[in-house]
Ligand SMILES: Nc1nc2c(ncn2[C@@H]2O[C@H](COP(=O)(O)OP(=O)(O)OP(=O)(O)O)[C@@H](O)[C@H]2O)c(=O)[nH]1
């Protein structure tokens with residue numbers, strides 16, 4: 366293998382790949398049919414095989430679809446890859462190195478260290494959902510009602526994973542009274558004052574879609590939110606006519622109702638992509654601890670508002686920082702209410 370072909374690899378990665386290749390050679394008599402086919406392919410073409418860098422754009426059971434990266438830029442193709450057993454927890458967004466064998470069967474031998482990882486707890490198990498996110502677009506809508514508790518829940522997830530949250534309040538074309546308008550403006554101003562970029566948008570009227578696009582020039586982004594808030598509509602509005610689906614072959618450009626459960630990655634430009642992931646569309650905080658929950662509340666980052674006792678019930682305990690925060694009017698009523706409700710939920714589960 367020439368140095369030219371390995372130019373994207375660090376020394377450690379080269380070492381790992383060489384070790385893997387050595388192991389394959391040693392295991393010539395592998396019992397597993399698939400593995401020996403892979404082995405033969407690798408050995409037959411050893412000198413022609415190129416190691417490429419790519420990003421996982423979809424996962425299916427024992428395989429993954431990988432989009433090759435050229436000079437770290439997104440491309441327009443993808444190939445089906447198998448992987449060594451120790452890499453079977455790969456998720457969309459993972460950066461990998463693979464032997465480029467052919468479009469139907471290539472082989473992943475290395476994963477780059479993740480910048481971050483979003484997991485979800487369900488069926489009693491922690492499951493990986495998506496890796497290496499830059500932005501989480503927390504989507505809500507004013508119709509039927511604006512649910513700020515769900516916004517706060519996602520903020521907790523974003524704060525604990527090191528992903529930048531942006532809050533979208535969709536369907537503002539449906540605002541019907543000055544009173545409602547003022548209420549929404551208050552909420553937006555409050556989140557902005559905490560340092561969270563928050564936009565009132567309308568997918569239907571194309572309102573402020575450019576503001577969203579400006580935030581998505583670089584990196585991997587995901588839209589999350591309850592069903593019906595307009596995530597698919599917003600993705601269509603963000604992409605306009607140029608929606609490019611690489612996660613699925615023959616995927617319709619209009620994101621209408623679909624039943625697929627795999628995450629898909631849509632390229633926005635050479636350096637930016639949007640992920641649509643049913644796995645993270647909604648989820649609870651079942652496996653979050655109280656300190657993690659409190660970490661997700663910026664108002665509590667001021668150490669003067671720590672509770673005096675570690676087993677504080679935040680209801681009538683002396684020295685409760687959260688109650689003091691409210692008394693000092695350093696937290697809005699709606700955020701305080703959501704906080705108590707979320708604390709109750711995690712303490713029940
Ligand atoms: N009035 C109005 N309706 C909207 C807007 N955005 C979406 N909708 C409507 O809201 C409904 C749900 O939109 P979707 O884009 O399917 O919502 P979703 O969040 O992708 O829903 P799931 O796929 O179930 O998660 C559809 O009837 C849309 O036409 C908007 O900005 N204004």
Ligand SMILES: [Zn+2]
Nearest residue numbers: 672677679685
């Ligand atoms: Zn307390």
